[in-house]
Amino acid sequence: MDLAEDTAASRSAARQLLASADFLRLWLVGAFANAMRWLELLASGLFAYEATGSALAVTAVVAARQLPQLLFGAFAGAVSEAVDRKLIVMLALIVPACVSATLATLATMGQLALWHVALGNLLSGSMWATEMSTRRRMVGEIAGPHRIVPAIALDSTTSAATRMIGPLLGGLAFEWLHMKGAYTVTAFVQFAGAFAMAGLTHTQTTRPLALGRLFRDVAEGLAFARTKSVLLLVFGITIVTNAFAFAYSSLVAPLGLGEFGVSPSLVGLLAAAEPAGALLGGLLIAMGIVRMDRRLTFAGGAALFMCALIAMALSPSYWLALAVMVVGGFGTAGFGNMQSTLMLTEAPPEMRSRLMGIVTVCIGTNPLGVLLIGAISDRIGPRDAVVVMAAMGLVLTAVLTMVLQHRRA
Numbered sequence: 001m002d003l004a005e006d007t008a009a010s011r012s013a014a015r016q017l018l019a020s021a022d023f024l025r026l027w028l029v030g031a032f033a034n035a036m037r038w039l040e041l042l043a044s045g046l047f048a049y050e051a052t053g054s055a056l057a058v059t060a061v062v063a064a065r066q067l068p069q070l071l072f073g074a075f076a077g078a079v080s081e082a083v084d085r086k087l088i089v090m091l092a093l094i095v096p097a098c099v100s101a102t103l104a105t106l107a108t109m110g111q112l113a114l115w116h117v118a119l120g121n122l123l124s125g126s127m128w129a130t131e132m133s134t135r136r137r138m139v140g141e142i143a144g145p146h147r148i149v150p151a152i153a154l155d156s157t158t159s160a161a162t163r164m165i166g167p168l169l170g171g172l173a174f175e176w177l178h179m180k181g182a183y184t185v186t187a188f189v190q191f192a193g194a195f196a197m198a199g200l201t202h203t204q205t206t207r208p209l210a211l212g213r214l215f216r217d218v219a220e221g222l223a224f225a226r227t228k229s230v231l232l233l234v235f236g237i238t239i240v241t242n243a244f245a246f247a248y249s250s251l252v253a254p255l256g257l258g259e260f261g262v263s264p265s266l267v268g269l270l271a272a273a274e275p276a277g278a279l280l281g282g283l284l285i286a287m288g289i290v291r292m293d294r295r296l297t298f299a300g301g302a303a304l305f306m307c308a309l310i311a312m313a314l315s316p317s318y319w320l321a322l323a324v325m326v327v328g329g330f331g332t333a334g335f336g337n338m339q340s341t342l343m344l345t346e347a348p349p350e351m352r353s354r355l356m357g358i359v360t361v362c363i364g365t366n367p368l369g370v371l372l373i374g375a376i377s378d379r380i381g382p383r384d385a386v387v388v389m390a391a392m393g394l395v396l397t398a399v400l401t402m403v404l405q406h407r408r409a
Contacts (some may be wrong), residue, residue, distance in 0.1 A: 017151055023142045025200050029193045030135050031158045033093055036186040037128060038166025041065055042271055043174045043182045044117045045253040046264055051114050055254040055382055059116065059374025062250040063367030065121035073357050075218070076130045080353045085134045086202045090194045096124035097190035100183045104264025105187065107180035117179075129364070133357040138202060140344050140352075148344055157282030160329070164275035167252075171268020174368070216362060221354035224347070229404045230295060231355065234342050236289045236400040238362040241302045243369030244393030248309055250370040254364045254382045260318040274305070276330020278336065279386045285337050294338045299401045300332025306390040306397065313386035 017023050041062060048054075048061040080088060099120045106112040136155065143151030173182035225231040249271065258265030285297075308328025317319035339359065349357050369389065377385035 013256045017143055017147060017154060020142065022201050023139070023151070025196055026135065026138055026142060027155060027158065029093070029196050030131075030155065031087070031162055032189050032192050034159055034162035034276075035097075035166040035169065036100075036189050037065075037124070038163050039170040039173065039182065040124070041249075042099075042119075042167045042170030042187055042252070042268060043179060044121055045250065046171070046174045046257075046267065047117060047179055048114055048248060049253040049257060055251060055373040055377040055385075057114070058248075058253055059370045061118050061121060063370040063374075064118045065125040065128070066370070067367040068122065068126040068362065068364070069360050070367065072126060072129045073133070073360025073362075073364050075305050076357050076360060078135050080130065080133045080137070080357070081217070085198065086200055088130050088134045089138070090197045091136070092127040093194035093197065095127045097187045097194065099124050100187035100190065104180050104183035104187060107178065107183065108192075112179055129360055130162055131360070133353045133360060136340060137344075137353055137356055140340075142202070142280040149341055152340045152344065153282065153285050153337050156340060157279060157285070157333070160275045160278030160282050160333060160336065162275075164272040164279055167268045167271030167275075169268070171263075171265045171271070174268075175264040197232055217354055218358070221351060221358055224351055225355060225358070228346055229407050230342055230346050232407075233295060233299065233400065233404045234339060235358065235362050236404070237335075238339060238359060239365050240393050240396045240400065241305070242363050242366040243372075244389045244396065245302065245306050246366055247369035247373045247389055248386050251373060251377055251382045251386060254313065254377065255313075255386075256318075259382055260321070262318055266318065270318070270322055270325065273325035274308075274329040274332060277326040277331075278333040280326075280327070281330040281333025282337060285333060293299050298338035298342060299332040299397060301315055301331040301336075301338070303394060303397050304328065304331030306394045307331075309390040310387050311392070313383045 015031060024275045044065070045058045048058045051057075067294075076088075095144075103112060103116060103120050106116055136152075139151050139155045169185075170182065177185075214226050225235065252271045253267055256262050256270050257264070260266075262270075305328045308331065311324045312321045312328070315324060340356075343355050343359060344352060351403050373385050373389050376388060380388075
């Protein structure tokens with residue numbers, strides 16, 4: 001099959017997926033829910049910076065939203081083998097919706113404090129920890145083995161779109177509606193998503209939930225991963241990219257408000273720049289226009305993103321920084337698409353949820369990087385903190401790639 005035929009096949013598969021009512025429902029629910037998560041993440045960061053003026057306080061509030069992925073991600077993967085994944089996804093919408101409604105009420109009463117927002121982020125983040133091993137796995141299951149690559153590419157591209165739209169809405173909502181309006185919107189959208197999920201048809205073979213098996217299941221997943229260098233590459237570079245590169249997102253508010261001196265709306269635009277590039281890059285991958293070795297796309301994309309972060313932090317102007325981050329988004333498109341694709345194509349079905357749960361743990365190292373970059377920022381400033389972290393990430397990415405490539409050879 002030549003390139004033109006392959007591209008046509010990819011586009012045909014995408015059209016078939018969107019014609020499936022169950023896939024469309026699952027895809028749209030994930031898109032809206034993720035947009036609300038990113039909206040809340042930026043709004044909470046802006047609230048923390050305005051309340052304290054401290055970059056460390058901002059990073060602590062953001063880290064609270066993502067810490068549960070590190071703590072519970074692997075166990076969420078094991079639980080999703082035994083519990084109805086549709087039920088888990090619905091709970092992952094209802095619980096954050098209740099949290100958002102509570103915070104909106106406190107804001108309306110003028111009683112909202114920073115610790116309320118941090119606790120709310122922690123509770124909602126506990127449900128976000130199930131995303132990779134439940135909803136993302138369901139995307140592949142509903143698509144079927146022959147359409148798994150375009151399905152994951154489409155879902156990853158949409159994820160990039162929500163990371164773009166969410167911060168844009170977060171900046172606008174915070175500037176115009178303040179915390180009470182922002183959290184009212186997110187509560188409504190997440191309740192609507194749970195209602196939509198109720199109509200999804202999804203069959204799943206489950207096994208009894210044995211709490212004593214959870215640690216053994218995770219250990220079996222790790223033991224299997226040790227036999228395949230490509231899976232170790234996914235784990236390693238996922239840790240590096242989330243801890244050293246994506247940690248920059250916690251400093252978007254200090255960078256925008258403090259360094260570039262722009263409004264909350266333009267802070268949201270800066271936060272949306274990298275996802276915008278990821279959206280464009282993901283579309284090229286989903287349509288089959290860009291086709292590269294999966295391992296190279298994964299590791300190279302992470303490296304491109306880190307180079308863009310360094311250039312953004314050193315930029316003398318806001319608009320140049322914005323353009324550089326769009327370019328960096330093409331790197332995260334390759335990284336994000338191949339992260340799930342490699343896991344779902346290199347692992348047997350009985351191992352996938354466990355391995356995706358371990359990927360969630362790797363993603364969950366982000367709050368450790370967030371706290372580190374916040375501490376560095378308090379000492380040397382947000383710009384230099386981003387440069388230091390991204391440079392360390394580049395070095396580690398190169399070392400991991402060379403070591404695991406040698407092991408594979």
